[in-house]
Amino acid sequence: MLKSESRSTRRLARWLAYVGICGIAISSAACRHRVTLQEIPADQIETTLFFVGDAGEADPRQVGAPLDSLAVQASEAPARTIVVFLGDNVYPSGIPAEGAAEWADARRRLEAQVRAIPPGVRGIFLPGNHDWAAETAFGLYSIRLQEQMIASLAQGRDIRLIPVNGCPGPVSIDVGRLRFVASTPSGGCTPISFVTAPRAVPPRRWEP
Secondary structure: OHHHHHHHHHHHHHHHHHHHHHHHHHHHHHHOOOOOOOOOOHHHOOOEEEEEOOOOOOOHHHOHHHHHHHHHHHOOOHHHEEEEEOOOOOOOOOOOOOOOOOHHHHHHHHHHHHHOOOOOOEEEEOOOOOOOHHHOOOHHHHHHHHHHHHHHHHOOOOEEEOOHHHOOOOEEEEEOOEEEEEEOOOOOOOOEEEEEOOOOOOOOOOOO
């Protein structure tokens, strides 16, 4: 009698396990969601944004390939493309005073980023904590030096550092139906930026 009950118990356990496995398989199949990616036609894209952070990395070997890739991709539709550098544009302590031993290396780092912005593409630089001279008393002066250097390297192109003059912002930039808002709290805090769209209002001039 005990053996018969034991066999019945084992059969019941196997049957329950089988039902459970089948139930899981059916449930997984029913919940599976397939995502189909569709390429958007170029004429339907109003604005393309590229966000790049820490491009002033201390080791130049670590930024060459990303900047090269950025230059290629951003050049596909320059009239509708904006490149945004999200801070820490110059490691380790921003732009030093001209004549300092680190000045040439700091300029090289910044120049590499400006040159990665193809002709016709708009460029925005936001300062990060390293750009504020690692949050030292020299920070505000360093930010202003970076703003001047970017303007000089841009050579008249629409590339700039915002907010201007080391101010915290916020600054809003309207491009068609897109509004880009940036704020960089003074003292070396992490820059804040966000994008809102669409906006059913006439576009305004692109300037801080």
